[in-house]
Amino acid sequence: MSTASWGDGTRSVRAGEQPAVPGAPLRPSPVFAAPFHLGDRPPRADGADAYARTEQPTLRDFEAAVGELDGGRCLSFATGMAALTAAVLACAGSGDRVVLPSDGYYATRLLGAEELTRFGIDVVQVPTPEIERFAADGGLDGVRMVLLETPSNPQLDVCDIAAVAAAARAVGALVAVDNTTATPLGQRPLTLGAHLTVGSDTKALTGHSDVLLGHVSTTDDELHARLKGFRDRTGATPGPFEAWLGHRSMSTLDLRLARQAANAAAVAELLASSPAVTGLRWPWRAGDPSFALAARQMLRPNGVLSCELADEAAVSRLLGASRLWAAATSFGGVHSTIDRRAQWGGDAVAPGFVRLSCGIEDTADLVADLSVALAALD
Numbered sequence: 001m002s003t004a005s006w007g008d009g010t011r012s013v014r015a016g017e018q019p020a021v022p023g024a025p026l027r028p029s030p031v032f033a034a035p036f037h038l039g040d041r042p043p044r045a046d047g048a049d050a051y052a053r054t055e056q057p058t059l060r061d062f063e064a065a066v067g068e069l070d071g072g073r074c075l076s077f078a079t080g081m082a083a084l085t086a087a088v089l090a091c092a093g094s095g096d097r098v099v100l101p102s103d104g105y106y107a108t109r110l111l112g113a114e115e116l117t118r119f120g121i122d123v124v125q126v127p128t129p130e131i132e133r134f135a136a137d138g139g140l141d142g143v144r145m146v147l148l149e150t151p152s153n154p155q156l157d158v159c160d161i162a163a164v165a166a167a168a169r170a171v172g173a174l175v176a177v178d179n180t181t182a183t184p185l186g187q188r189p190l191t192l193g194a195h196l197t198v199g200s201d202t203k204a205l206t207g208h209s210d211v212l213l214g215h216v217s218t219t220d221d222e223l224h225a226r227l228k229g230f231r232d233r234t235g236a237t238p239g240p241f242e243a244w245l246g247h248r249s250m251s252t253l254d255l256r257l258a259r260q261a262a263n264a265a266a267v268a269e270l271l272a273s274s275p276a277v278t279g280l281r282w283p284w285r286a287g288d289p290s291f292a293l294a295a296r297q298m299l300r301p302n303g304v305l306s307c308e309l310a311d312e313a314a315v316s317r318l319l320g321a322s323r324l325w326a327a328a329t330s331f332g333g334v335h336s337t338i339d340r341r342a343q344w345g346g347d348a349v350a351p352g353f354v355r356l357s358c359g360i361e362d363t364a365d366l367v368a369d370l371s372v373a374l375a376a377l378d
């Protein structure tokens with residue numbers, strides 16, 4: 001059932017649904033099985049399930065839903081990193097050059113530096129704000145795949161997907177976009193020319209901080225088959241409970257994003273007015289370096305911001321004086337969180353650099369609580 005003509009709220013609930021069957025539940029229950037009965041028929045006769053590493057009904061329902069939001073065919077993975085690994089290794093091998101963001105998610109940079117290089121892949125790292133120029137200047141010549149991360153995590157820089165995709169397609173390079181920060185409702189890389197859109201569904205797509213999931217979607221049947229083969233053989237398939245939880249959770253994606261974005265808009269104004277804060281980034285705030293491109297390329301805002309406080313002690317004081325902002329990593333969940341990125345070791349950011357993830361609490365409560373905490377820095 002196509003949901004393309006509906007709005008984000010309807011699509012979040014109804015994407016991928018099968019036609020209603022009297023007596024059946026509105027949302028199918030999880031099917032817990034490793035092997036399925038074969039009976040007297042050969043495996044997978046008439047599409048029957050046989051073994052859950054490769055096929056199972058709960059995963060199919062979840063993938064249908066996410067794929068519909070992405071505008072492609074989706075394959076779900078146990079984590080976002082499993083999805084990213086599959087996106088690269090299903091398409092590139094020894095001797096291939098792969099371009100990764102040098103300012104992207106730290107585990108993705110480590111995947112490139114510590115793992116992909118061991119397989120003979122030539123990894124080139126380019127900062128997100130420079131990738132469009134890099135591509136226009138012929139940097140993608142001889143490249144097998146370029147991975148974009150936009151907005152980048154944690155610094156929230158945005159790059160022009162359509163421009164990079166056009167340059168990549170002109171030289172036969174594949175384009176994958178890590179769409180985690182935006183979510184499939186916030187940005188549709190496949191319609192902008194990307195071959196693959198990848199997400200950590202641990203973040204806003206599921207949004208309750210209680211499950212690890214990732215996915216890759218594509219409109220290209222051949223790439224889908226390669227990725228499916230890679231997942232079948234390497235085994236990073238999520239279990240049915242995670243898939244069911246993911247499907248249940250994404251029903252509220254539109255509502256959560258709307259509240260998170262409204263909270264972020266208010267929090268951005270508060271942070272901008274505080275003398276304790278520098279380097280505020282929120283791509284949807286007029287004046288942000290990413291504003292014009294985000295407004296053109298993206299479909300809607302979300303709740304992730306970043307900024308800098310004086311130092312590590314200032315971040316501790318802020319968190320100590322707050323009742324609603326939890327010290328925690330990850331983002332896109334229903335709880336508001338603050339993460340001091342330098343403590344993880346991977347990001348080239350200042351000791352006082354923080355990523356804020358606005359949850360779905362009341363805007364007035366979050367702003368009042370953060371105002372009190374900021375006052376503790378005076």
Ligand SMILES: *Cc1c(COP(=O)(O)O)cnc(C)c1O
Nearest residue numbers: 079080081105153180200202213
């Ligand atoms: C969290 C994240 C990942 C990794 O996802 P996991 O589900 O933790 O494996 C990849 N990319 C980005 C941008 C992320 O924020």
